[in-house]
Amino acid sequence: MPSWPILTAERHRQLAFGWLFICLMLVAALCWLLPRSPINSSVLALLPKQQLQGVPDDLSRDFSQRLDRQLMWLVSPPAGQGSEAALDWLTTLRQLPALRQVEGPMDAQHQQQWGEFFFQHRNALLDDATRQRLQNSAQAQSQWILGQMYSAFAGVSGKELASDPLLLVRGSQLAQLQNSGGMTPDNGWLTARDKQGRHWYLIHAELNASSYDITSSKQMVARLNGLEQSFRQRFPGAEVLQRGTLFYSNYASQQAEHDISTLGLTSVAGVFLLILLVFRSVLPLLLSLLSIAIGALTGTVFTLAVFGEIHIMTLVLSTSIIGISADYTLYFLTERRVHGGQNTPLESLKKLFPALSVALLTTVAAYLMLLIAPFPGLQQLAVFAASGLSAACLTVMCWYPLLAKNLPVGPAPGLRLIQRWLNAWQNHRALRIGLPLIVVVLILAGFSQLKINDDIGDLQALPKDLQQQERQIAALTGQTNDQKWLVVYGDNAEQTLQRLEALSPKLQQAKAYGVLDGYRLISLPSQKQQAEDLSLLRQRAPEVLSQLAQAGVTLKSPDLSPQWVMPPAWLESVVSQGWRLLWLSLPDGRTATLIPVSGVHDSVAMSQLAASVNGVGWVDRKTEFSQLFSQYRMMLSLLLTLAVAVIACIYLWRFRLPHGLVCLVPTLLSLGMGIAALAFSGHSLNLFSLLALILVLGIGINYTLFFTNPRGTPTTSMLAIFMAVVTTQLTFGMLVFSSTQAISSFGIVLSAGIFTAFLLSPLTLPVSKSGPAS
Amino acid sequence: MIRTVFFLLSLFSLSAQAVTLPELQQRFNQQPVLRADFSQQRQISGMSLPLNSCGNLLIAQKKGLWWQQEKPFLLTLLLTENRMVQTMSGQPSQGITADSNPQMFQFNALLMALFQADQQALEHNFALNFSDKGQGAWQLILTPKTAPLNRLFHTITLNGQEYLNLIDIKDMQGDETHIRFFNQRTEPAALTDAELAHFDR
Numbered sequence: 001m002p003s004w005p006i007l008t009a010e011r012h013r014q015l016a017f018g019w020l021f022i023c024l025m026l027v028a029a030l031c032w033l034l035p036r037s038p039i040n041s042s043v044l045a046l047l048p049k050q051q052l053q054g055v056p057d058d059l060s061r062d063f064s065q066r067l068d069r070q071l072m073w074l075v076s077p078p079a080g081q082g083s084e085a086a087l088d089w090l091t092t093l094r095q096l097p098a099l100r101q102v103e104g105p106m107d108a109q110h111q112q113q114w115g116e117f118f119f120q121h122r123n124a125l126l127d128d129a130t131r132q133r134l135q136n137s138a139q140a141q142s143q144w145i146l147g148q149m150y151s152a153f154a155g156v157s158g159k160e161l162a163s164d165p166l167l168l169v170r171g172s173q174l175a176q177l178q179n180s181g182g183m184t185p186d187n188g189w190l191t192a193r194d195k196q197g198r199h200w201y202l203i204h205a206e207l208n209a210s211s212y213d214i215t216s217s218k219q220m221v222a223r224l225n226g227l228e229q230s231f232r233q234r235f236p237g238a239e240v241l242q243r244g245t246l247f248y249s250n251y252a253s254q255q256a257e258h259d260i261s262t263l264g265l266t267s268v269a270g271v272f273l274l275i276l277l278v279f280r281s282v283l284p285l286l287l288s289l290l291s292i293a294i295g296a297l298t299g300t301v302f303t304l305a306v307f308g309e310i311h312i313m314t315l316v317l318s319t320s321i322i323g324i325s326a327d328y329t330l331y332f333l334t335e336r337r338v339h340g341g342q343n344t345p346l347e348s349l350k351k352l353f354p355a356l357s358v359a360l361l362t363t364v365a366a367y368l369m370l371l372i373a374p375f376p377g378l379q380q381l382a383v384f385a386a387s388g389l390s391a392a393c394l395t396v397m398c399w400y401p402l403l404a405k406n407l408p409v410g411p412a413p414g415l416r417l418i419q420r421w422l423n424a425w426q427n428h429r430a431l432r433i434g435l436p437l438i439v440v441v442l443i444l445a446g447f448s449q450l451k452i453n454d455d456i457g458d459l460q461a462l463p464k465d466l467q468q469q470e471r472q473i474a475a476l477t478g479q480t481n482d483q484k485w486l487v488v489y490g491d492n493a494e495q496t497l498q499r500l501e502a503l504s505p506k507l508q509q510a511k512a513y514g515v516l517d518g519y520r521l522i523s524l525p526s527q528k529q530q531a532e533d534l535s536l537l538r539q540r541a542p543e544v545l546s547q548l549a550q551a552g553v554t555l556k557s558p559d560l561s562p563q564w565v566m567p568p569a570w571l572e573s574v575v576s577q578g579w580r581l582l583w584l585s586l587p588d589g590r591t592a593t594l595i596p597v598s599g600v601h602d603s604v605a606m607s608q609l610a611a612s613v614n615g616v617g618w619v620d621r622k623t624e625f626s627q628l629f630s631q632y633r634m635m636l637s638l639l640l641t642l643a644v645a646v647i648a649c650i651y652l653w654r655f656r657l658p659h660g661l662v663c664l665v666p667t668l669l670s671l672g673m674g675i676a677a678l679a680f681s682g683h684s685l686n687l688f689s690l691l692a693l694i695l696v697l698g699i700g701i702n703y704t705l706f707f708t709n710p711r712g713t714p715t716t717s718m719l720a721i722f723m724a725v726v727t728t729q730l731t732f733g734m735l736v737f738s739s740t741q742a743i744s745s746f747g748i749v750l751s752a753g754i755f756t757a758f759l760l761s762p763l764t765l766p767v768s769k770s771g772p773a774s
Numbered sequence: 775m776i777r778t779v780f781f782l783l784s785l786f787s788l789s790a791q792a793v794t795l796p797e798l799q800q801r802f803n804q805q806p807v808l809r810a811d812f813s814q815q816r817q818i819s820g821m822s823l824p825l826n827s828c829g830n831l832l833i834a835q836k837k838g839l840w841w842q843q844e845k846p847f848l849l850t851l852l853l854t855e856n857r858m859v860q861t862m863s864g865q866p867s868q869g870i871t872a873d874s875n876p877q878m879f880q881f882n883a884l885l886m887a888l889f890q891a892d893q894q895a896l897e898h899n900f901a902l903n904f905s906d907k908g909q910g911a912w913q914l915i916l917t918p919k920t921a922p923l924n925r926l927f928h929t930i931t932l933n934g935q936e937y938l939n940l941i942d943i944k945d946m947q948g949d950e951t952h953i954r955f956f957n958q959r960t961e962p963a964a965l966t967d968a969e970l971a972h973f974d975r
Binding site for chain 2: 146147149150152153156158159160161185187
């Protein structure tokens with residue numbers, strides 16, 4: 001027994017009160033932090049912060065916040081009916097206080113204002129086609145005007161010719177129609193028609209709140225679903241499609257909530273059942289609960305203090321910590337149950353202190369390694385686990401020698417079985433060599449069918465009905481939701497617009513080459529462009545008019561005064577409706593505009609295109625993240641190899657050859673088996689699997705450490721390890737059943753790896769002729 | 775009983791003579807190819823002289839409409855199921871597809887619907903008033919009910935007998951267009967090679 005004179009009973013009592021004080025402080029901190037901290041459920045928030053090439057952070061953050069607020073519906077009336085159903089849904093939405101700017105059809109007044117704005121600024125708002133005709137020759141424009149006049153269906157009137165002889169308004173309005181993205185104006189509504197001939201009416205709205213926590217988004221989606229149901233009752237046969245981050249993040253958080261409630265509860269129930277079985281007493285149950293609760297409390301407080309928020313995924317993954325934090329309690333209580341008759345509680349603590357602290361340190365070190373990955377979700381998990389586990393362990397050390405005084409003493413169950421198992425390992429070469437060999441064969445078989453996939457899209461699969469709606473909306477509107485766009489930015493609006501104009505012809509070219517299928521540009525010319533257009537008009541107008549006169553059409557000369565359009569006026573006018581979303585100005589004048597693109601076939605060409613113009617960034621979140629995923633997967637593989645190498649060196653230094661190498665076998669095989677199990681289950685290797693391997697290493701190594709501890713008694717170690725494995729399987733194992741694929745594959749690697757580490761850990765016992773001492 | 779039989783008989787004989795829109799549509803659909811000449815007069819208010827033009831056109835089932843204005847300047851409009859190409863002398867031809875500019879396309883597709891008396895396509899955009907003028911002559915008055923058609927056109931009136939003979943367009947601004955079709959030919963029933971070439975551009 002190691003002597004530890006510093007820790008007297010009195011000193012320990014002081015420590016216990018000190019820890020109580022800290023815990024009370026933590027409760028107070030939680031009460032203060034909780035109402036101030038949102039729970040984040042955005043899947044994208046789990047991913048690394050945007051690394052946009054050059055796009056200022058504030059601009060890209062404001063844009064993504066704004067995009068997350070957007071909601072869109074497509075309403076199709078029952079067969080044979082007009083827009084009444086769409087109007088009804090619009091009215092319903094307008095009554096919701098959580099929504100603003102609910103936009104449906106453009107009414108007659110707005111349509112008139114729309115025309116007026118174009119008319120008042122016709123000399124400034126030249127469309128590309130008109131500009132091109134004028135640049136070619138006056139002939140091109142006069143021919144075009146004649147074509148419009150002679151056309152029976154173009155509807156050119158005498159009034160139009162008198163007020164706008166060059167038909168500039170007509171030109172820019174035709175261009176606007178081209179820019180409407182595959183949708184058709186119909187009585188002011190934007191509509192689309194599907195292959196079956198159904199008409200779909202577009203409604204757009206914005207959420208009022210800037211960020212949505214789980215409860216309010218759940219309420220909002222429930223409210224909308226309820227409204228939709230009664231809408232369908234009013235209009236049987238009507239269809240509603242919806243799109244918006246709200247729906248996706250709500251789905252993700254519902255899944256997570258489901259995971260927490262079912263998996264978390266099952267874990268807790270399983271752990272409690274195990275404790276009851278082993279100890280046949282309620283006290284250990286309460287003590288485990290206490291250390292778990294204090295662990296969770298500390299984890300939450302630290303996470304909130306460091307990050308200011310907690311992510312829903314962190315909460316799901318932290319259910320796994322229940323198992324580990326229960327281990328410390330179980331380890332101590334097992335010791336007390338077996339040796340409670342011979343030692344005082346304080347002596348037991350002194351005996352276990354080295355093992356407990358080493359186990360804590362390795363696990364915490366493994367979790368802290370997750371901090372390296374730039375994923376906010378995992379960083380939160382690392383902080384949560386490291387602080388939570390430390391607190392759980394401190395609770396055991398500071399309080400349980402006092403609280404576990406009345407624990408009934410008795411033999412541990414299953415001790416004979418354990419003894420037989422350990423004897424077999426030490427005496428039967430068939431087991432010592434055969435079992436690891438079988439594992440090696442399994443690993444080789446698994447590796448032969450292992451696939452690597454860094455595609456993030458596969459990790460956040462939407463449910464079938466949302467996917468179906470997505471496809472339908474993309475087909476109807478021609479706008480996919482694949483989060484790809486170009487950002488053009490500048491120090492002020494004018495610079496941004498000039499850069500946009502420099503980019504525009506290149507985009508047109510890229511479209512012609514098939515790099516992308518389509519894009520949408522705001523149609524606001526820069527001041528420079530407006531000035532150039534005006535002088536072009538002044539240069540060509542007399543010639544155009546004389547050519548028209550020769551063809552027998554005499555018109556009066558156009559008014560060619562400047563009609564500048566400044567960005568603020570454009571933003572306030574009705575013509576920017578539906579486009580304002582793509583324009584963002586910061587108070588300091590910096591401005592950016594988004595160009596949504598669709599059908600991108602070559603992301604590399606797009607980023608080259610963006611690089612060829614100053615102040616243009618290509619944002620392709622998915623491709624970017626997939627690259628990042630593979631980058632960090634490589635990095636973690638390297639890190640893992642390094643960690644194994646360090647462990648190998650330590651083993652060799654401590655145990656010499658050949659036992660040092662033998663001790664390394666369970667570690668290596670547990671890592672291999674984790675990956676093999678992943679392959680067998682049909683999942684592919686990604687970053688998350690590597691992160692799970694780090695935990696396999698950090699937790700699995702404890703088992704080896706317990707056995708190699710010269711002071712430990714193998715049977716008690718084995719019992720403690722056995723209980724630790726069961727609790728770990730109950731928690732990490734439960735993650736296998738998570739409905740989120742990333743978490744499920746994380747669970748598979750962990751539970752298979754840790755089980756292998758457990759299975760092979762007796763290999764590290766020194767071979768002896770006699771059986772292990774009990 | 776006798777009276778009922780008489781009534782039914784009279785109804786039968788009446789419907790045998792009268793022209794109905796579905797019947798007309800069916801009849802037009804049975805013509806695989808129609809060729810015609812047209813002359814158009816467009817009167818724009820405030821302009822002293824009307825704008826006169828003339829040319830010819832070709833409608834082929836499953837192919838589309840080819841409309842060529844020959845005077846006073848050459849202008850060709852090709853309209854197929856999913857694209858529209860307008861060509862003017864000395865200018866690059868302007869093509870649009872149903873995907874790139876649905877509204878413009880829908881607008882021009884109406885032209886096709888007019889020639890084929892396509893009731894369904896017309897009914898979505900217009901209130902239809904079909905009347906039998908006797909001796910096989912008929913009149914169809916279209917009043918637009920959807921924007922932007924209702925801001926452009928007051929009425930579009932079609933007159934015909936065996937073929938469509940006259941289109942009168944009254945614009946909202948008081949302007950008028952009259953298109954007269956004549957010299958209609960349905961033979962040969964198949965497109966000649968030269969005619970086929972029009973649709974291949």
